Amino acid sequence: MKKIALLGSTGSIGTQTLDIVDHHPEQYKVVALSAGSRVDELVVQANKYKPVLVSLATKDLADRAAPHLPSGTRVAYGEQGLIDVAASTDADIVVTAIMGSRGLPATMAAIEAGKTIALANKETLVTAGHLVMKRAKERGVSILPVDSEHSAIFQCLNGERAQTVKTVTLTASGGSFRDRTRDELAGVTVEQALNHPNWSMGAKITIDSATMVNKGLEVMEAKWLYDVDYDQIKVLIHPESIIHSYVEFVDNSIVAQLGLPDMRVPIQYALTYPDRQPTPTEPLDLAAIGKLHFREMDYERYPALRLAFQCGRLGQSAPTVYNAANEIAVARFLNGEIAFLDIERILQQVVDRHQVCAVDHIDAIEEIDQWARSVAAKV
Numbered sequence: 357m358k359k360i361a362l363l364g365s366t367g368s369i370g371t372q373t374l375d376i377v378d379h380h381p382e383q384y385k386v387v388a389l390s391a392g393s394r395v396d397e398l399v400v401q402a403n404k405y406k407p408v409l410v411s412l413a414t415k416d417l418a419d420r421a422a423p424h425l426p427s428g429t430r431v432a433y434g435e436q437g438l439i440d441v442a443a444s445t446d447a448d449i450v451v452t453a454i455m456g457s458r459g460l461p462a463t464m465a466a467i468e469a470g471k472t473i474a475l476a477n478k479e480t481l482v483t484a485g486h487l488v489m490k491r492a493k494e495r496g497v498s499i500l501p502v503d504s505e506h507s508a509i510f511q512c513l514n515g516e517r518a519q520t521v522k523t524v525t526l527t528a529s530g531g532s533f534r535d536r537t538r539d540e541l542a543g544v545t546v547e548q549a550l551n552h553p554n555w556s557m558g559a560k561i562t563i564d565s566a567t568m569v570n571k572g573l574e575v576m577e578a579k580w581l582y583d584v585d586y587d588q589i590k591v592l593i594h595p596e597s598i599i600h601s602y603v604e605f606v607d608n609s610i611v612a613q614l615g616l617p618d619m620r621v622p623i624q625y626a627l628t629y630p631d632r633q634p635t636p637t638e639p640l641d642l643a644a645i646g647k648l649h650f651r652e653m654d655y656e657r658y659p660a661l662r663l664a665f666q667c668g669r670l671g672q673s674a675p676t677v678y679n680a681a682n683e684i685a686v687a688r689f690l691n692g693e694i695a696f697l698d699i700e701r702i703l704q705q706v707v708d709r710h711q712v713c714a715v716d717h718i719d720a721i722e723e724i725d726q727w728a729r730s731v732a733a734k735v
């Protein structure tokens with residue numbers, strides 16, 4: 357039986373992970389859960405799965421949950437609570453389904469504790485990829501991708517030699533505004549931006565998908581997971597999200613992974629790897645779909661993706677700044693404080709104000725992250 361610690365259990369990836377557990381209850385034991393502020397949902401989960409530990413964002417929220425938890429379940433809170441959920445139990449695998457670079461300390465703690473990581477929390481790898489991958493290697497810890505594109509690439513690379521990879525191509529749906537020009541983006545609403553054509557996801561990643569920041573983060577995520585150069589990473593618009601990504605080899609063979617857009621497939625693959633099992637998802641019927649479409653990426657239409665490549669290539673502190681500025685800009689857009697196109701403006705302005713420097717320690721990452729957040733909150 358595999359023991360799971362789940363960071364972000366009340367979110368989109370978190371609840372889908374628990375759905376996988378529900379379909380194979382004999383194979384999994386949920387030993388720790390963390391949520392942010394959805395106390396009632398976490399209490400229901402705790403009473404169902406009876407973990408030894410749960411965590412919420414603040415002491416107040418933890419105090420509210422405490423009287424309703426089963427007798428064997430302890431409650432923690434804040435950053436230390438996340439770290440404890442990630443590292444202090446006998447979990448075999450930690451699913452990082454929390455949103456944002458807030459997941460970094462807990463992910464590092466899980467690596468220190470020798471846990472396998474099922475990584476959904478891409479921001480952690482963007483903000484500190486060199487440190488996370490180095491420590492995972494030193495500790496002999498596997499980082500298994502949950503993100504659909506990276507799971508696809510992982511599956512395409514299975515059994516292949518790294519030297520034979522020519523390029524990896526991340527597919528992009530184009531997001532909620534894929535058929536609009538830039539001029540047509542001026543007055544778009546939060547509600548419109550949250551209406552992703554193919555995937556039902558948390559608010560932040562849905563906005564990232566509309567700005568193409570999500571693909572920018574995924575480009576950096578791919579660089580760290582697969583040790584490829586930025587010149588080898590391509591992005592292709594594929595409106596149907598059926599081909600989840602593909603790898604081109606030196607002999608011009610292309611190996612792709614396909615499926616209906618349902619995150620339970622990559623989530624389960626990270627949990628069962630290297631095994632495969634049936635999932636509670638619909639099979640893909642290509643004849644019923646008939647046609648798939650592709651468009652070249654337009655970097656003028658999606659400048660945030662161009663900026664992501666620039667920050668990725670610059671390396672050092674630049675990706676940390678890109679990620680943190682974006683987290684704040686998206687939160688401001690979701691709060692109704694700024695317009696959709698201001699997200700890109702803020703990103704560019706914060707990156708422009710930053711003097712790239714070496715970040716050799718997690719504390720340095722956190723300092724730069726805080727600096728970028730404070731600038732992004734004001735510009």
Ligand SMILES: NC(=O)C1=CN([C@@H]2O[C@H](COP(=O)(O)OP(=O)(O)OC[C@H]3O[C@@H](n4cnc5c(N)ncnc54)[C@H](OP(=O)(O)O)[C@@H]3O)[C@@H](O)[C@H]2O)C=CC1
Pocket residue numbers: 363364365366367368369370390391392393394395412413438452453454455456458476477478479502503504555556557558559560561619
């Ligand atoms: N959704 C998807 O299909 C995909 C998501 N991802 C990545 O997975 C990660 C999660 O995304 P998604 O599930 O969509 O996000 P959601 O917003 O749906 O869920 C985020 C989770 O993080 C928790 N959380 C928020 N704030 C805090 C906090 N301060 N302390 C502790 N926990 C907190 C939330 O708790 P609460 O709700 O209780 O506040 C929730 O459980 C992101 O990094 C995203 O990029 C990657 C590929 C696909």
Ligand SMILES: CC(=O)[C@@H](O)[C@H](O)COP(=O)(O)O
Pocket residue numbers: 503504505527528529530531555561564565566570571619
């Ligand atoms: C499901 C998943 O992995 C998301 O990251 C998804 O890729 C978002 O879709 P687009 O960024 O392609 O719009």
Ligand SMILES: [Mn+2]
Pocket residue numbers: 503504505574
């Ligand atoms: Mn993705």
